[in-house]
Amino acid sequence: MAIDPFEAFSPPSHSSSHFSQQRHFYVAVDRLQFKMETLVGLLDVAGRRPSLPMVVCCSSRDELDSVCSAVSNLHYISLASLYSDLAEADRSLILEKFRQTTSRWSQKFSSLSEEKCEAEKVGEKSHMIVVTDACLPLLASGESPLSAHVLINYEIPTKKETYMRRMTTCSASDGILINMVVGGEVVTLKSIEESSGLVIAEMPINISEIL
Template sequence: MAIDAADSPSSPSQSLAHSIGQSSHFYIAVDRIDYKMLTFVELLEEVGRRSGLPMVVCCNSRDELDAVCYTVSSLPYISLSSLYSDLGESDRAQILDTFRYATIKWNQGTVQSTGGEDVEEELKSHMVVVTDACLPIASSESPVPARVLINYELPLKKDVYMRRMAACLAPDGIVINMVVGGEVVTLKSIEEACNLIIAELPIQVSEIL
């Protein structure tokens, strides 16, 4: 299936306003649910091959998180982690810290191979897959400022869409929404409620990265 097209802010609301103000929002229309995962992989073929690119993928349920992780684990150009409810606190903290370090390197333009046995690992993009229940908690955890936030499953409410941005998106980041069939109505509702412009994703995804 081809694709159709430094310091933390003082409050989550300030972070959200900043994200909405500068981030770019896109959607991919998928004809049928059966083609969704294939379309997702095709998207990663374009986006995920950028060395060191920090990405977060949001799902509504643990089942979908597991399905995404199973598929992505076979892609050799992505370093994959996931946040789920029964993950230990120390493991969760390590995943978040590692991802934040990856975003620092990306923002500084210092993503490059240093040689040695870990060359391939260093040149991979970085992905964290998360459900809404396991997003970084504003009161006790810093956001993870991903360059790309992919809503593999579109949230049903605007508040959840906004929470994902506040927790997982850099101020100048890119949001890509995967939309199947009737979800176009939900997307339009979110677009209007959040005062956003959500455009169709360009065929040449490199144009927006």
């Protein structure tokens, strides 16, 4: 991970009133070829929290497939994906299972100390959905938001409206949002930050510090 590109990245002093308990972070990756490796490293730590509900947002189906392939070897994460040609019954089942996970997380595990909170010890996998923008929950059609504790923007959206839609449909009101940024995407994320009134801080080296 490299953070030098963000030396001039100065967040505004105010935050959005909507979802004000959410925390927004960025991880700067110095080369594109290290991006997937960085994601897997983050999930290798976060995914060990039992019943932790996580969402990874991608801009394209190709990236979704790449993420699913890379994460499939992390056996303590239960993995699902939402994509355009998924059968409606399968989509409903994935959303329902994830709602059950968010319920378990809030009721049982969010207050456990770190040393007691590895998925392998308590027999509860974390749960992750990988989704493209075209397949985000449709709140206007009656679908419930995913309410994930951790939302990772593997690909930074080019528009503020897309970022905000990911935030409201995928993240819990007190959730953690992590933006993965490579090179010139710094400018894009800074623009989103300034236009939306959010504060996007540098993520600690150890993700467990913010979980």
